[in-house]
Amino acid sequence: MTALTVPMKQSIKNRFIPPASAWLTLTVFVLFALAVPRFATFGNIENVLRIASILCIVACGQAIVLILGGIEFSFGSSVALASIMTVLTLPDLGIAGGFAAGAAVVLLVGALNGALIARFDLPPFLVTLGMLMAVAGLAATLAGGLPIDAPLTDAFTWPARGRIGGVPVPIIAAVLSLIALYGLLTHTHIGRLWYLVGANSEAARLSGIRVRLTIFAGYIVASGFCAVASVILTSRVGSGQPGLAPNLPFETIAACAIGGIPLSGGQGRASQVVCGVLIIAMMNNAVVLLNLPVAYQQLMMAAVILGTVVLQRASGPIQMAWHLLARRGGTQ
Numbered sequence: 663m664t665a666l667t668v669p670m671k672q673s674i675k676n677r678f679i680p681p682a683s684a685w686l687t688l689t690v691f692v693l694f695a696l697a698v699p700r701f702a703t704f705g706n707i708e709n710v711l712r713i714a715s716i717l718c719i720v721a722c723g724q725a726i727v728l729i730l731g732g733i734e735f736s737f738g739s740s741v742a743l744a745s746i747m748t749v750l751t752l753p754d755l756g757i758a759g760g761f762a763a764g765a766a767v768v769l770l771v772g773a774l775n776g777a778l779i780a781r782f783d784l785p786p787f788l789v790t791l792g793m794l795m796a797v798a799g800l801a802a803t804l805a806g807g808l809p810i811d812a813p814l815t816d817a818f819t820w821p822a823r824g825r826i827g828g829v830p831v832p833i834i835a836a837v838l839s840l841i842a843l844y845g846l847l848t849h850t851h852i853g854r855l856w857y858l859v860g861a862n863s864e865a866a867r868l869s870g871i872r873v874r875l876t877i878f879a880g881y882i883v884a885s886g887f888c889a890v891a892s893v894i895l896t897s898r899v900g901s902g903q904p905g906l907a908p909n910l911p912f913e914t915i916a917a918c919a920i921g922g923i924p925l926s927g928g929q930g931r932a933s934q935v936v937c938g939v940l941i942i943a944m945m946n947n948a949v950v951l952l953n954l955p956v957a958y959q960q961l962m963m964a965a966v967i968l969g970t971v972v973l974q975r976a977s978g979p980i981q982m983a984w985h986l987l988a989r990r991g992g993t994q
Contacts, residue, residue, distance in 0.1 A: 683922045683937035686970065690941050694948045701944075701951060708830070714943030715832035716898075717913055719891040721935045722843040723884030724914035729847070730880045731860040731927025732779065732786035737888050738910040739797035740771045744892035746805050746902035749812045757817050764896060765889035771797055772885020776878040794911070802904040810902040822898035832894050839887055844932040846883065856880055861928030916963060917942050920970045941966060 695702040720737050727734045744764035752760040771793060778789045812818060824831045847853040855876045858866045867873045895907060915925075921938030923930035942963065949959040 687937045715836035718836040718939040719839045721914040721917045723887035726884045729930040735790040736793040738907045740768045741892045742906040743801040745896040749902035768889040776881030780874040780877040805904045
């Protein structure tokens with residue numbers, strides 16, 4: 663068994679929700695259902711899922727980047743620039759063309775990030791952080807520092823407020839994004855290459871894998887998820903805003919970390935994205951229902967992230983002991 667097959671098998675062998683993330687998600691739901699009035703009602707749960715949909719879609723892209731051993735900070739400013747480009751091009755291109763132009767901007771930013779990181783071996787942290795600042799500056803320049811209102815027609819607001827079969831469109835888009843992420847990671851060749859490159863890029867290169875192309879493709883696909891979210895978010899706010907979603911990249915990183923995806927690369931599953939996003943969405947909703955200051959939301963998220971790290975560290979020895987006991991019992 664080669665050094666490359668080990669991390670790949672460790673990453674894709676178990677495709678179910680990790681016990682720590684699943685139990686943490688269930689615990690948070692039960693606690694809030696008992697302690698927060700109206701939290702467990704159908705209407706509120708639908709509202710939580712609708713609001714969490716954008717975070718979920720973008721977190722799918724962030725998960726790919728983290729599996730590659732990278733990180734993406736420019737998602738927020740990319741969405742802001744996409745909203746401005748959408749509104750500016752609406753008069754000439756129409757609603758569909760405007761949304762397409764905004765999505766193309768997000769894909770272009772992702773392509774630039776991937777090219778700089780892959781071609782010149784630059785640190786993803788610095789590249790995407792610099793891109794965040796550059797794109798934010800461009801968005802502010804195009805908008806003049808002020809929001810640009812869009813015509814709130816039914817067609818423009820449909821991606822955010824429409825329904826298909828009674829289910830809100832954003833929720834459907836989030837579910838389809840998770841299915842797409844699952845399929846990419848577990849049933850495609852490029853998905854397996856992302857795991858291998860993230861686990862050990864040098865070993866992957868020596869084995870003949872085109873590491874640079876694999877990294878570039880990962881950033882392109884990740885920006886594709888962000889492009890979908892940009893359409894829904896622009897439709898929701900009804901304007902082009904240079905300061906739109908400034909915390910989005912940090913929330914997606916937090917969601918992946920809470921779900922159990924390590925920042926070291928080579929590991930991660932779609933189910934972990936689900937857990938992390940749901941925990942953050944439930945915390946944010948509970949803060950609103952309880953009418954607590956925003957500072958409580960930040961404190962709760964910090965506590966959950968730290969608790970998750972502790973659980974991840976503790977789960978390793980516990981699982982090892984369990985496997986040893988099971989193996990010992992099987993030999994008797």
